[in-house]
Amino acid sequence: MKALLQRVSKASVTVESEVVADIGRGLVIFVGVSTGDTERDAQYLAGKTVDLRIFPDSESKFNLSALDTRGELLVVSQFTLLADAKKGRRPSFTDAAPPQQAEALFQRFLEFLRQSELKVESGRFQEHMHVEIHNDGPVTILLDSRDKYPQE
Numbered sequence: 001m002k003a004l005l006q007r008v009s010k011a012s013v014t015v016e017s018e019v020v021a022d023i024g025r026g027l028v029i030f031v032g033v034s035t036g037d038t039e040r041d042a043q044y045l046a047g048k049t050v051d052l053r054i055f056p057d058s059e060s061k062f063n064l065s066a067l068d069t070r071g072e073l074l075v076v077s078q079f080t081l082l083a084d085a086k087k088g089r090r091p092s093f094t095d096a097a098p099p100q101q102a103e104a105l106f107q108r109f110l111e112f113l114r115q116s117e118l119k120v121e122s123g124r125f126q127e128h129m130h131v132e133i134h135n136d137g138p139v140t141i142l143l144d145s146r147d148k149y150p151q152e
Contacts, residue, residue, distance in 0.1 A: 008074075009136045011023055013124075
C-alpha cells in the first residue's frame, strides 16, 4: 500500500461540478492499494501519516506532525501510484488491487485515520475527480507499507 502525502495550506475535491471534500491546513493523502495488501498495511500507513513530523515548529524545523498541529486530512484513492513504467511507453497497473479489495482497504485506511480524531475528508472511490491542492513548501513524501511489512 502506498500513500503520497502533500502538505497543504488548503485543498478540495470536485466531482461533476460538486465540491465533495475540502480542508484547510493539513495533508492531502493519495492512496494506492496493491494486490496482497492487508488491513495491517492500512493501519501502518495511517499511523505513519498522522505521526510523521513534516510540519514546521517555531524555528522552521520539521518537528511537528499532523496530530501536533491538528492538521486536516483529505484522502484520495489513486491506483496510478502503483504504475510500473519500466517497459514501453504505457504504464502497467498489474500490481494494483482489484477495485473491490482496494475500496475495502481504502475505507479501512479512512477508519484508522479517523481514530486520530483529526478532520478526515475523502474523495469518491473510482470517480473522476478534480483535486485542487495548495501545496505548502512544497512538501511531498511517499510512504510504502512494504518498507515496514515486506510482502512474502
